[in-house]
Amino acid sequence: MSTASAGPVSLLGWPVSAQPHPDPAKSTLSRLNATPEEKAAREQKMAMAVRTILECIGEDPDREGLQRTPERYAQALMWMTKGYEERLTDVINNAVFAEDHDEMVLVRDIDISSLCEHHLVPFTGKIAIAYIPGQNQLVLGLSKLARIAETFSRRLQVQERLTKQIAIAVQEAIQPRGVAVVMEATHLCMTMRGVQKPGSMTVTSCMLGCFRTQQKTRDEFLTLVKGR
The missing domain is CATH 1.10.286.10 (GTP cyclohydrolase I, N-terminal domain)
Known part of the structure; x- marks a missing residue:
């Protein structure tokens, strides 16, 4: 994948302006x-x-x-926090394939553990990732969706940013028609300290492309995610 920008690039070789966390320390x-x-x-x-x-x-x-x-x-x-040492190019590892498939690809119930950057205590939950291949008909190896989520979760995080980073990584990797990510998590900073509300869940989502612009596509994704 080439870039036209002469400026700095991210770990995937993209312009840093395309990244949700553009300037690594x-x-x-x-x-x-x-x-x-x-x-x-x-x-x-x-x-x-x-x-x-x-x-x-x-x-x-x-x-x-x-x-x-x-x-x-x-x-x-x-x-x-080993995600700081992992390059997404190595995580994906050429697991991008051309397939005659133009319907939704969904992997759900991906277990995630991360550390809240505000208190350095864990939050844990599940992520669902979906995409619809674009005109290039590229798909990702299914395990790579989980690996992408794992890479970003093994950094100090906030749930909102983690959700967005996963979606953008999939979008940039294969240029699909759209990407959707939903995460449900329990934060120990809420259950062990502060308001101390055990059992509370935080839900975040990021919709890109046709998942954002087409209500029917978004509804289909959310129905599949809830159909556990």
Whole structure:
């Protein structure tokens, strides 16, 4: 896929103006290109910060149960945010095929876990992703829809942005007639703190192309999503 822009491009080779999060932080690019030695130093720096946090909340980081917690947490957090180290070109990995198919493709009930960027606590839920192939008749390997969702979820997120990023990634990858994404999630920042409302669900959606402009197409998608 080529671009006409001479400006900076995203991880998929698109102009950054097409991206919902256009300017990756310098530290993000540093992590993406880090050597094994730099990764180890990053984890050690994080572990030291976790030790400070344990002290600040009134704990003793040297007691038996916590002695390895800073290192374990650093490794866990790096894994939970591994999406910063993944390029979507590698995730899709040429799984784009030309097929004589012009009807809706839908993958639903994709389990997602992410970290709220406001409180660094998890939110979990399910995503449904649908698209209708365009005139180029390109389709994505079905597992790649789940992989795209996983890549964006393994970054610090807000649910609204996560939903939009997934939709735009599918749109840019195969140029379909339209893309629809719906996500339902429970946020621990609502259930464990703050208003403390267990069982509450947050629903977000992003409709692009014919899913936005054609009511019948949008209704068909929403009916299929609800038909569990």
